[in-house]
Amino acid sequence: MNFTRRQSILTGLGAAVAAFLPFRAFAAVEDNIAEFTGGAEPGSGGITLTAPEIAENGNTVPIEVSAPGAVSIAVFAAGNPTPAVATFNFGPLAASQSASTRIRLAGTQDVVAVAKMADGSFVSDRKEVKVTIGGCGG
Amino acid sequence: MISRRDFLQAAMATSALYSASGFGNWSRLAAQQALTQDDLLNFDTFGNLTLIHITDIHAQMVPILFREPSVNIGVGGNRGQVPHLTGADFRKFYGIADGSPSHYALSSGDFEALARSYGRMGGLDRVSTVVNAIRADRPEAILLDGGDTWHGSYTCYQTQGQDMVNVMNALKPDAMTFHWEFTLGSDRVHEIVEGLPFAALGQNIFDAEWDEPAEMFKPYQFFERGGLNVAVIGQAFPYMPIANPGWMFPEYSFGIRDENMQAMVDEVRAQGADVVVCLSHNGFDVDKKMASIVTGIDVILSGHTHDALPEPVLVGETIIVASGSNGKFVSRVDLDIQNGRMMGFRHKLIPIFSDVIAPDPVVTAAIEAERAPYADTLAEVIGQTDSVLYRRGNVNGSWDDLICDALLEEREAEIALSPGVRWGPSLIPGDITREDIWNVTSMTYGAAYRTEMTGEFLKVVMEDVADNIFNPDPYYQQGGDMVRTGGLGYRIDVTKPQGERISEMTLRATGEAIDPARSYVVAGWASVNEGTEGPQIWDVVESYIARKGTVTVNENDSVQVVNA
Numbered sequence A: 001m002n003f004t005r006r007q008s009i010l011t012g013l014g015a016a017v018a019a020f021l022p023f024r025a026f027a028a029v030e031d032n033i034a035e036f037t038g039g040a041e042p043g044s045g046g047i048t049l050t051a052p053e054i055a056e057n058g059n060t061v062p063i064e065v066s067a068p069g070a071v072s073i074a075v076f077a078a079g080n081p082t083p084a085v086a087t088f089n090f091g092p093l094a095a096s097q098s099a100s101t102r103i104r105l106a107g108t109q110d111v112v113a114v115a116k117m118a119d120g121s122f123v124s125d126r127k128e129v130k131v132t133i134g135g136c137g138g
Numbered sequence B: 001m002i003s004r005r006d007f008l009q010a011a012m013a014t015s016a017l018y019s020a021s022g023f024g025n026w027s028r029l030a031a032q033q034a035l036t037q038d039d040l041l042n043f044d045t046f047g048n049l050t051l052i053h054i055t056d057i058h059a060q061m062v063p064i065l066f067r068e069p070s071v072n073i074g075v076g077g078n079r080g081q082v083p084h085l086t087g088a089d090f091r092k093f094y095g096i097a098d099g100s101p102s103h104y105a106l107s108s109g110d111f112e113a114l115a116r117s118y119g120r121m122g123g124l125d126r127v128s129t130v131v132n133a134i135r136a137d138r139p140e141a142i143l144l145d146g147g148d149t150w151h152g153s154y155t156c157y158q159t160q161g162q163d164m165v166n167v168m169n170a171l172k173p174d175a176m177t178f179h180w181e182f183t184l185g186s187d188r189v190h191e192i193v194e195g196l197p198f199a200a201l202g203q204n205i206f207d208a209e210w211d212e213p214a215e216m217f218k219p220y221q222f223f224e225r226g227g228l229n230v231a232v233i234g235q236a237f238p239y240m241p242i243a244n245p246g247w248m249f250p251e252y253s254f255g256i257r258d259e260n261m262q263a264m265v266d267e268v269r270a271q272g273a274d275v276v277v278c279l280s281h282n283g284f285d286v287d288k289k290m291a292s293i294v295t296g297i298d299v300i301l302s303g304h305t306h307d308a309l310p311e312p313v314l315v316g317e318t319i320i321v322a323s324g325s326n327g328k329f330v331s332r333v334d335l336d337i338q339n340g341r342m343m344g345f346r347h348k349l350i351p352i353f354s355d356v357i358a359p360d361p362v363v364t365a366a367i368e369a370e371r372a373p374y375a376d377t378l379a380e381v382i383g384q385t386d387s388v389l390y391r392r393g394n395v396n397g398s399w400d401d402l403i404c405d406a407l408l409e410e411r412e413a414e415i416a417l418s419p420g421v422r423w424g425p426s427l428i429p430g431d432i433t434r435e436d437i438w439n440v441t442s443m444t445y446g447a448a449y450r451t452e453m454t455g456e457f458l459k460v461v462m463e464d465v466a467d468n469i470f471n472p473d474p475y476y477q478q479g480g481d482m483v484r485t486g487g488l489g490y491r492i493d494v495t496k497p498q499g500e501r502i503s504e505m506t507l508r509a510t511g512e513a514i515d516p517a518r519s520y521v522v523a524g525w526a527s528v529n530e531g532t533e534g535p536q537i538w539d540v541v542e543s544y545i546a547r548k549g550t551v552t553v554n555e556n557d558s559v560q561v562v563n564a
Helices: A005-019 A025-037 B004-031 B037-041 B087-094 B101-106 B111-118 B124-137 B154-158 B162-171 B180-184 B186-195 B258-270 B284-293 B361-379 B398-410 B434-441 B455-470 B537-548
Strands: A048-050 A061-066 A070-077 A084-089 A098-103 A109-117 A122-129 B049-054 B142-145 B220-225 B228-235 B275-280 B299-302 B313-315 B318-322 B329-338 B341-351 B381-385 B415-418 B430-433 B449-454 B484-486 B488-493 B502-507 B519-524 B559-562
Touching (some): A025 A109, A025 A122, A048 A122, A061 A070, A070 A098, B037 B124, B037 B341, B049 B124, B049 B275, B049 B299, B087 B101, B101 B111, B101 B341, B124 B162, B124 B329, B124 B361, B142 B228, B142 B275, B154 B361, B154 B434, B162 B361, B180 B186, B220 B258, B228 B258, B258 B284, B275 B284, B284 B299, B284 B318, B299 B329, B318 B329, B318 B341, B361 B434, B381 B537, B398 B415, B398 B484, B398 B519, B398 B537, B430 B434, B434 B537, B455 B488, B455 B502, B455 B519, B484 B488
Parallel strands (some): B049 B142, B228 B275, B275 B299, B415 B519
Antiparallel strands (some): A048 A061, A061 A098, A070 A084, A109 A122, B381 B430, B415 B484, B449 B519, B488 B502
């Protein structure tokens, strides 16, 4: 399913209410991204964010991001009180422009990766990661 | 190389052929009440490779009754699509006559009468007869077990899965993937897997600490059969640490990992695979989505959601085969593979009518050997039921209604919660034995807790579980059913987003609306939390049934489903 950005944000809001997060958190991620891109609207393609659809443990969610040709990749957790997670910088001798880490997610939300390419353009990818209290399988 | 259009024509040609000589014929014979083992096994051998698929046996070694669901709602793109057709709609879609054996085996409706006519289904000794017959026809056939094998019965619990391991080994599978097996705990899983005489597969079974493929479970296995290089890639249940207690297998991480699935498909193709088979425990809708994203899989043998479909579903150039549960069915899939391409297929979902298919005496003896030490305990009659007891249904089943009644009374609770699992055979009015109770409750985390929850928290729980079933994106679904409630009524709109699906929560005893601020005494079982305390659920249910003598489960009107 392709979420539009607006839908994603609305979904994020729903999750935030459930997780008792401050409303302001979601404006914060847009501010953070704008700060990273200098206000430029990121394009799509050329960047791959890999994250689980449903987190096994919201306290340590493995993610991986790859953007061949990037000089810098920033990762944001849109629903966290402090959305900025990490910024990876790649020097000219970097063999590959990819990174993996684990992040903590306060609830179901979008994880957003934005890459600055060598020509100064920006691309982004986002994945919804669900944080659930669990259920029962078949 | 053939084009996609050629492929589709080939596929349609074979399904037409199949409809004429396989399933359709079986239906007609059924109408004549002339079902024989030869009819059930009849198959025009096709192509150059045969796959045999069985899945979700849930430790049912002997024949059982199993009522298929009457409510199985599809959401998003799967609304109204198979496997979300039930009862008369299912029969109409597949051209199945009312009252026929196919009606009884595959769909709900008139269950008690048909069960009395057609008898029990399954039994691994009957399954063995079918497997042996297929192997006699095509000796190099590959037998694949989709998992949920070492869980779900009294003897399986007492032997920590050893009974099923021993009996399945007699059937000589070639590979297996996993789900409930892990609830034996990782030490026990390691112990069994180390001794398995066949491949234990799961491309999505990862080491939790390093987020790397787990050493014990290979992503795939090659088989040289019929002059072909056959690659079988395993896909374990993706959401085990969420749907089941992750603390029992903390070394492992799962997930769908479709990017790794694509990498594995590419890897086996590069190594010369002529055909790529995915042995999956994803669940049907997840498999459909995965087939639309990952390219190069010829066949997905689908498990987990317990769907039994008489025809494969085609997604792109991948066929998806669903083979039911509890030993009721075996799928035979014949493939024609030429120059690394699947040119066509022929398929038959073989129903294991236990009174029609002769048991394989070797496997009967193996089953009896496992059951003999417990025979008296298993057979003890605890009480009687006036009602059909079944589990499948999106929001309730009569077995679960009974379990909730038992929890409410035995644990003196206001509200009961029972997990929406899909395993557990059915009963028609008559005796309830201890084995029957264990068949619907047996698990390694069956403690029946008693706790307090606020109305607000109950709502959060219900919304959370509802999203695991009714999220319109299959990748966010876990494949079970809605948590069953006793003492609590509610309304659910399956089309709404999380947080808005559940409304009108009502305490049934008083008819009052659930107060978000008030605490309610809640009894339940199958908590995924470590350290859960309480009596085992099978003891709770046994005590209740023994006290009642005869149980009656009335039509459940406590849940109102809208926009289904």
